[in-house]
Amino acid sequence: MAQEIERKFLVQGDFKIDVFKKFTIKQGYLSSDPERTVRVRIKGNQGFITIKGNADASGISRFEWEKEIPVADVEDLLKLCEPGVIDKTRFLVKSGDHTFEVDEFQGDNQGLIVAEIELSFENENFVKPAWLGEEVTGDRKYYNAMLVKNPFTKW
Numbered sequence: 001m002a003q004e005i006e007r008k009f010l011v012q013g014d015f016k017i018d019v020f021k022k023f024t025i026k027q028g029y030l031s032s033d034p035e036r037t038v039r040v041r042i043k044g045n046q047g048f049i050t051i052k053g054n055a056d057a058s059g060i061s062r063f064e065w066e067k068e069i070p071v072a073d074v075e076d077l078l079k080l081c082e083p084g085v086i087d088k089t090r091f092l093v094k095s096g097d098h099t100f101e102v103d104e105f106q107g108d109n110q111g112l113i114v115a116e117i118e119l120s121f122e123n124e125n126f127v128k129p130a131w132l133g134e135e136v137t138g139d140r141k142y143y144n145a146m147l148v149k150n151p152f153t154k155w
Contacts, residue, residue, distance in 0.1 A: 004052070004064035005122055008142060011113040013131035015102050021092040025103075028081030032145040039145070040077040043090070047074035059138015060122050084108070084148035096127030108151030114142060
């Protein structure tokens with residue numbers, strides 16, 4: 001069973017000067033039940049289906065299973081998804097030995113910018129760039145599955 005260990009932060013300031021790669025993401029949810037979210041996603045020119053389990057008490061670790069599938073299959077599955085779609089641009093930013101994934105949301109979540117870092121273990125140290133803001137790890141309102149239901153522009 002794959003375990004995702006991830007911390008999430010709001011972004012304050014200019015992170016784009018350090019970006020080494022970017023791509024667009026469009027995703028929908030076949031199930032947004034926190035016990036088992038099922039997501040389909042087009043990331044750049046690739047398609048994926050992902051299942052995530054409920055987070056642990058810290059909000060840092062949870063089960064994650066992901067498989068690449070054809071983009072045409074994702075486009076078909078998006079028609080079956082719960083209402084709402086997440087549209088965002090993902091920027092990859094190196095920081096020390098780690099890479100932050102910085103998501104700049106569009107549409108109903110316009111104005112929200114969140115950075116995530118995947119770690120090998122929960123207490124792993126990492127370099128915090130100057131643009132890294134408040135930590136929101138474990139705050140469900142920042143989960144993409146929740147942003148579909150309660151978009152940032154309506155907070």
